[in-house]
Amino acid sequence: MTKSNKPLLKNKLLTTIDDLNRELSKSIREKQLLKSQLAKSIKKLDEQTRLISNLENQIEIMLVEVTKYKDSSIYKLYSFKCKFITKFKKLLFLAWGKSLLLKLWIGQKLEPRYTLNSCSLITVVMPVYNCTWELKESIESILHQTYLNYELIIVTDGSPTETMKIVNSYKNHPKVRIFHYFKQSGNAVRGRNKGIKEAKGEYIAFQDSDDVADPQRLKLSLTYMHKYKIDVVYGGWRALVDGSRKDIDIKNGQVIYSPQCTLPLMKRSCIPCQSTVMVKRQALLDVGGLNPQIEYHEDHELWLRLLHWGYKFKSIPKILTNLRLHAGNNELNFKQEDKKWHQKALISYLTKKSLPLKIAYLLPDNGVSGGVAVVCEHVNRLLHKGYDPLIIVEGRKTDLSWFPGQAVRVVTIKEADQLENIDILVMTGWSTAYSGQRIKAQRRLYFVQSDERRFSLIDKDFVARVEATYKMDYEFMTEAKWIQKWLKEEFNKEVGYVPNGVNIDIFYSCDPLAPKPKGKFRVLLEGPIDIPYKGMTDSFAAVKDLDCEVWCVSSLGKPKSEWKCDKFLGKVPMEEMRQIYSSCDLILKMSKVEGFFGPPLEMMACGGVPIVAKVSGFDEYIKDGENALVIDSGDIEGANKAISRLAKDKKLFTKLQKGGQETVKQWRWDKSIQMLEEIINNK
Structure with a gap:
């Protein structure tokens, strides 16, 4: 290149740079203008989203009052409402999609996409009384969920033989745990509370024993709970009607969607369907599970209590279960007293409850004796009072059928090693004061029924081992005032007093085995x-x-x-x-x-x-x-x-x-x- 051409080339480059700068400035101004216009569009789309959400809430408020009547036309209206909202949401989704693309184009920061955490364990709680083939179908619907990290707890309630056969057929299933109550309680409260108590999962999903869960139920429920960061989810259901109920006007296969609920709406009517509900276990522990004093509307009262204490609910616009409506539904036993139980629920929900205490009595053996009879009186009466008692035996034999009306579960101490959630362990003899140390419990009570040193005064080692138990750092209680006094004077123990009684249902005057002899005793x-x-x-x-x-x-x-x-x-x-x-x-x-x-x-x-x-x-x-x-x-x-x-x-x-x-x-x-x-x- 000649020296004379260099100035000419330099001038051309400067001209080109100036042209590029002008074009770049123009593009920046145009982009800023477009960005301003897009921001206005996004703001408008967000406003439309809020309007649609408000519309949905208004529709639910207008319709929720009538949910309790289970009227067919009303449910059709709900179904129409859900379809109506769904169409709006589709339009909203299209608008949102456009908004998303625009946000990407102009570089706005996006919220991270939600992904399901499959590490969360769900416990499905199923109380059972007397179902058979329906029970099997219900169990199988849980065992075939698409979400795999779950356990199923089945709790029987004085169930008949045919039901027990079905339940026991699952006793070796790796995802199933079974608990038994041998006397019927009359409703599902005890079974559900037992499931909450024994659950290992972070979440509790309730399932009635005759309902059939949708395969996606657990996955959908957990997805919504994680995505929306809420405490309780519930959803729609499909009716399975066999025609045996005459108090409903719902067709077989009819789809019902449950609306979003608030405390004022829930006071008027029970909105969630029990077999669609999933709750954080910690929330249930906090409010105390179901109230055993509420025999009907017990689920309604629990939902009210959760709402009252600040827990958040979310309705899922999907079908989560198939609900059986038939003449055997337990609610029919209480229909005549609906208003009474509704009013009780409206009073009860204001205070937190406590799950029934799990109380284990540890026995040296299961032999016929007065001391064992006293323990049987304790546990069976505690069961009747609503507690959750059981008996643990140091030996291998667990048969206590010699005690009339024995209805409490009995396990060996080897089985007790696997027990969890024991609130109170009651030790009932000197040997149990030692063996009870291996059992996990929140509190330990030593129930002293005698000074057992006196059983073998010549065996000094025996006396020493027994005496050492009276010095142990337990809470003490006894059945006799002389024991209370002796433990205080010799070992400085504060001892609770629970005297024995007489069971007049067992002991009363009756016909003799043989006529009494005349003239002598x-x-x-x-x-x-x-x-x-x-x-x-x-x-x-x-x-x-x-x-x-x-x-x-x-x-x-x-x-x-x-x-x-x-x-x-x-x-x-x-x-x-x-x-x-x-x-x-x-x-x-x-x-x-x-x-x-x-x-x-x-x-x-x-x-x-x-x-x-x-x-x-x-x-x-x-x-x-x-x-x-x-x-x-x-x-x-x-x-x-x-x-x-x-x-x-x-x-x-x-x-x-x-x-x-x-x-x-x-x-x-x-x-x-x-x-x-x-x-x-x-x-």
Whole structure:
């Protein structure tokens, strides 16, 4: 290039740069103008979105009042409303799509796209009473969900044999856990609360045992909960109508969509369908699950309580379940009292509740004894009160059918190692104070029923091991005032007092096993012969020369051949004892060690009169000369004279008999269980 051409080339380059700068400035001005126009368009589209959302809410407010009547025309209107909203949302989606492209083009920051977190465990809770083929279909609908990280908890409720066969067919399924209640409660509250308590999942999905979940139910529910950061979701349902219900005007296959709810709307009507609901477990724990005192509208009351305490609900515009409507629906049992239960729900939801406490009693064994009978009284009455009790046995045998009406689950201590969520563990004997340490529990109570050191005073190692349990850092309770006093004086323990009672549903006067002999008494000797401190040898010695008939009940050991015994009955089921008590006039108890002994009180309830030796705990309820005769410990001659005295003095016998009946009235289990509840609830 020549030197003369360089200025010319430089001028051309400068001209080109100036032209490019002018074009660039023009493009920037045009883009800024377009950006301003696009921002206005986006603002307008956002306003349209809010208007459509407000329209949807207004439609739901107008229609929600009538949801409770389940009228066909109204449901058609809801279906139309949902289609109407869906069309609007499609238009909105198109507008949103355009807005999205524009935002991308002008460089606006976008919200990150939502993805489902499959690590979240969902617990599906299914209470069961008496379904069969419907139950199987319901279970299978859960086991075939597209979302795979779930568990299914099935809770039976005094279910019949055919239902239990179906439930038990799933007992080895890796995703199924089964819990049993052996007496029917009347509704699903207990089962749902049990499922909430035992759930391992972060989320709880409720499922009625005759409904059929859509395969996408769990996936859709979790997606909405995560995406919208809410606490409760529910959705639409499809009716499965068999024609057996005459109180509805819903066609088979009809689709129902549930509207978005608020607290004012929920007060008027229960909006979510139970089998479409999924809730954060922590929210349920916070408000206390379902209220056992609300027998109907129990789900309605729970939704109200969740809303009242600030938990957020979201309606899913999708079908989540197929709802069976048939003559066996439990709600029909309460229809006549709908207003009553609705009003109770409107009062109840204002206060938080608590899930029933799970209380485990740990027994050394399952043998027939007064101490085990007391534990059975505790747990069965706690179950009736709405608690969640169970019994754990140190040994391998779990059969407690000898106790009348036993309805509480019994497991071995090996099985108990897998138990979770135990609120209170009650240890009931010295060995359980040691073995109970391996069981996970929030609180531990040591229920001392006697000074067990006295069971083997010659074995120093045994005495030392027993004594060490009374020094352990547990909460203590007992059945007798003398034990309360002794533990305070010797070990400085504050001890709760829960006296024993008498079960008048088991013990009452009835027809005897055999007619009573004329002209002489029939005396009952009761207690295990092979346990020396029960004093059975002394009792047989006391009746040896008397003109009376002697019956013996012994759960361990038999009378010697030289002993006076007209009838030996061995180990007797508890429910049969009232006939034995009613067959005898007197019971003679010469125990040297007792806590709070029950047979004299049971004898009173069956119309007989006790003669007892002075032993620890006898004076809890026995008053000499008023409801019984009392002799010195080991006083064989005194026992002989007491029997002879009553045989001659009919007036005294009648007085003691009447005194015993009055005593029974004062020693019912109801009062004792109230005292137990005060300890359980830290009152």
